Amino acid sequence: MSSTAPHHVRLGDNLDVLPELDGPFDLIYLDPPYNTGGRVVTAYDDARDDWSAFMAARLAQLPRLLATTGIVIASIDDREIHHLRLLLDEYLGADNFVGTVVWDGSTINSAHLLSVSHDYLVIYAADLAALQASGTRWRQERPDAEMVLAAAADAWSTAGGDRAEAQKRFRAWLAPRRATLPRGLTEYDRIDGRGRLYRVSDPGAPSVQKGRSFRPLAHPVTGQVCPVPKRGWRMNDASMDRMLAAGMIEFGSDHTTQPKLKRLLADNATAVPRSVFRQEREGARHLASIPGAGEFPFPKDADVLARWFDTVTVPDARILDPFLGSGTTIEVAMRLNATDGGTRHVTGIALDEGGTVEDVLAPRLDHCEQVYGDQVSLSREEAAAPTVAA
Ligand SMILES: C[S@@+](CC[C@H](N)C(=O)[O-])C[C@H]1O[C@@H](n2cnc3c(N)ncnc32)[C@H](O)[C@@H]1O
Incomplete structure (x- = not known):
């Protein structure tokens, strides 16, 4: 069992919660609604009238929270990646763009013309020049x-x-x-x-x-x-x-x-990680194997996040996830801590949409506490009514 302080979940709209947080965070993982307009996701509100405005208000808060050696990883797909890149260029600086990783997994949506099987991890550094000057080298297991x-x-x-x-x-x-x-x-x-x-x-x-x-x-x-x-x-x-x-x-x-x-x-x-990788999506199957956890649309894949979190951070990293959803980020940190004795600590913000907290997040975190030994504290923000508009 690792001796990390309890991971912390704040319930509420991240727009309200982010200003109350203190950094610095070594890694900010963003997995916002992809804005598929309900074509794919039904259990939480995936659509935003003005996605860029919704995100801008939240991303504007990141620089204050990011460590000088910090990294931002954002999951996104084709629908909004171009807007996300512009926003991250604006708030984190175009010079700090590290790269876009393409994750080719199982088919996400089929159409008559193109069967889409990939989405992206967009990576920025708080200060890319300093990161490079520090001699930091990212390494991953070579596939096979x-x-x-x-x-x-x-x-x-x-x-x-x-x-x-x-x-x-x-x-x-x-x-x-x-x-x-x-x-x-x-x-x-x-x-x-x-x-x-x-x-x-x-x-x-x-x-x-x-x-x-x-x-x-x-x-x-x-x-x-x-x-x-x-x-x-x-x-x-x-x-x-x-x-x-x-x-x-x-x-x-x-x-x-x-x-x-x-x-x-x-x-x-x-080897230095490659910008394209293929790996079947196992997030939903894994979530279904957790006792008591209900369904959640497209939970992220814990193995994929574990590999990238491990690549870009140190074992005592402070991690922020403003779109915690079903809690994959906390499970990943716990799993990595249990594997290498690290003390990674996650602060997550969860909007209690569609019963997700009670039906999915809470049972998952209970289960993970038992399996990995790290503890989680969960606090509801009085002021933060679950508003989803920007
Ligand atoms: C793509 S999902 C994240 C999935 C998560 N990474 C996982 O593996 O379970 C987006 C999540 O952001 C949540 N969300 C949407 N608007 C939010 C807001 N303003 N504040 C906090 N969470 C929000 C949604 O309820 C949904 O759970």
Whole structure:
């Protein structure tokens, strides 16, 4: 159980509640009504006469609440993304636009001309230049890396630790998948004497630099020295010693070939996230599995939010969700806290529309408290009648 302060849910119109909040928040997640005009959503009022005005009044409050290193992620679809971008450019600054992520999930609405299956995560930083200057690097698990590593581990164990046999088995598994897996993954097709999946890379320094090692290496079988790259090795003598000790240098069959560097997939299983990903939408199915929770139209997918929240924030992040809906954001924070011992804390604002709080949000949060151990406090704002107009 993590020791985070209780997550806090404020009931009411976020227009009334936002001015009462104190920041700074490290992440503000926005999942506003998509304004489908009731074509898709029926349980809460998804339509706004003037969506931009409705949103502008709320987005105007974000800069005050966002930490200087903060991030805003907004879910939206094609209907309002262009308006949302203009509004976020206005309130957060066009220079702070990080990018638009396209989530290709299951079909949302079918039509005779185009079956729409995607929506977006629009990402802004409070100060993109400062974020970049700080050396921050976002990383995510490379899609399929886990599956490839598991196949290599399986080949290693079924081959009883015989390196050549394990490599043969692994390559037999890989062969029919080479065409569909990314090349960056299929390059990892060698298994070493410790069962590690790796590829080899050029050991030579790209340019002549002080400190690079030029030391000749003796071949482990013939004892004779191997060729040294023209501009020296990529590393200095001390790093070369560490790599030799860790078995990260691959020698050829004799001293006539230049040794190569080994790159382990296990060390490279993450990468900078890509702007398009495909993942089936599981939000509704997941919500239906929670005891006592009623239906809610298009709850966000907890796995997807968990991946992006984890990517852009630290484990003690303060998170604000002004459109809490069925409470996915709180479940995600609890789940991440339980996984990594973090102390993420969510403040959510929920409009009690159509019985959502009693029928969906409260039972879901009760369930999550029991499963993950974090606590939630829920307070009703006297002044905040559930008005939905801007
Ligand atoms: C797209 S849904 C959010 C879904 C949520 N992310 C989830 O996974 O359950 C939009 C939500 O915003 C709520 N909402 C609409 N206007 C609001 C307002 N003025 N203040 C607070 N919430 C509002 C709606 O009731 C609805 O629950």
